Amino acid sequence: MSPDSNEVVGKEGGGNDGGGSEPPGGASLRYGNPWEDSPSARGPLRRLRGHLVLPVTIWLAGNVDEGPPLTGLTVSSVLISPGEPPFLAGLVTPASELADMLGHSSDRFVVHLLNAGHRRLAQHFAGDLAAPSELLVTSNSLHGPLLAAVGDRLLCRTTSVKAFGWSLLIEAEIEGAQVAQAGKGLAFYHGAFHVLG
Numbered sequence: 001m002s003p004d005s006n007e008v009v010g011k012e013g014g015g016n017d018g019g020g021s022e023p024p025g026g027a028s029l030r031y032g033n034p035w036e037d038s039p040s041a042r043g044p045l046r047r048l049r050g051h052l053v054l055p056v057t058i059w060l061a062g063n064v065d066e067g068p069p070l071t072g073l074t075v076s077s078v079l080i081s082p083g084e085p086p087f088l089a090g091l092v093t094p095a096s097e098l099a100d101m102l103g104h105s106s107d108r109f110v111v112h113l114l115n116a117g118h119r120r121l122a123q124h125f126a127g128d129l130a131a132p133s134e135l136l137v138t139s140n141s142l143h144g145p146l147l148a149a150v151g152d153r154l155l156c157r158t159t160s161v162k163a164f165g166w167s168l169l170i171e172a173e174i175e176g177a178q179v180a181q182a183g184k185g186l187a188f189y190h191g192a193f194h195v196l197g
Contacts, residue, residue, distance in 0.1 A: 054078075054188040056118075058125050059090070060145040061101040061109040064138050070145055071097050074126040076188045077167070078111070080154070086174040088156055091167040099168050102158050108143040109172070113152040116184035116195040121149065123193070143175070151180025 042050075054076035062071045077091035088111065092099050102109055114122055124131035138145040143155040155176035162169050185196035 050190050052189075056114045056122050056186045056188050056193060057090075058112040058114065058121060058147065058150070059092075059098060059109055060112065060138070060147070061098055061107070062144060064140045064145045070136070070138065071101055072125050072145075073098050074122050075111075080174070087159070088154060088172045088174050090170050090172075091164060092170060093166070094163075094168050099161075099170075102170055102172075103161050103168075105158055105160070107158040108175075109156050109158070110141065110144040110146060111154040111156055112147050112150040113154070114150060114186045115152070116186050116197075118150060118186060119193050119195075121147070122186065151178065153178040 055078055057075050057078050058072055059075050060070060060072040064070075073092065073096060075090050075092060079089045081087045081089070090111075092102075098109075101107060112118075112121075120129065120131045121135055123129040124135070135147075135149050137148040139148065140146070141155065143157070146153060154174050155178075156172035157175050158170060158172050160169075160171040183197075187194050187196050
C-alpha cells in the first residue's frame, strides 16, 4: 500500500486537541493505516507493491475562502502522460472527502509534487504528524488551494472517475503546470518517506 490508502482531510493549522479523536497529523483518517500489519501478515501482492518506489504528492481541492479544513491527502499512486492535452491519473480511496469532491467531470484540483523539504507536509496530509501553520499557508486559484511552500504544481480538471480495484481511478486533464527550482526528490518506499538524490 501507499500513502493514498491513508486518505485524510487535512486541517488548516493541524493541531491536535489531545482528545484522542484525531491522529497527530491533525487529520481525520478515512481509511486504515496500510502499514499497521506486520510484514508476515501482508499478502504477496501487498509486499511486492511495497517494493515500488513511488512519488509523493498532495492533492487539494475546494476554496480557501470557505475556511478550514483543507480537503487534501497525500497520494503516491500517480502517473503523468504527456500529450495534447496532457493527462494525469491517480488512485484514491472512495472513503475520502477528496473523492467526493472529484467525483464529477470538470471538478478541478491541484496536485503538488513534493521534494525532500516537504516531508512534514506529506506526513500532515497522511495523518501522521501535524505540520506547523506556516507550511499550510495557501492561496486560491481557479483549480483549488495552492500551498505556498510547494512550487511544483499541476492544475487539473477531472475527466473520468471509475472503480479500480478497491480504489477510485481519477483521470484528469492537466490544464496548467508550475515548475519550481529543482532539488532532491521525495519518494515513498516500504511504508516510509525517503529522500532521493
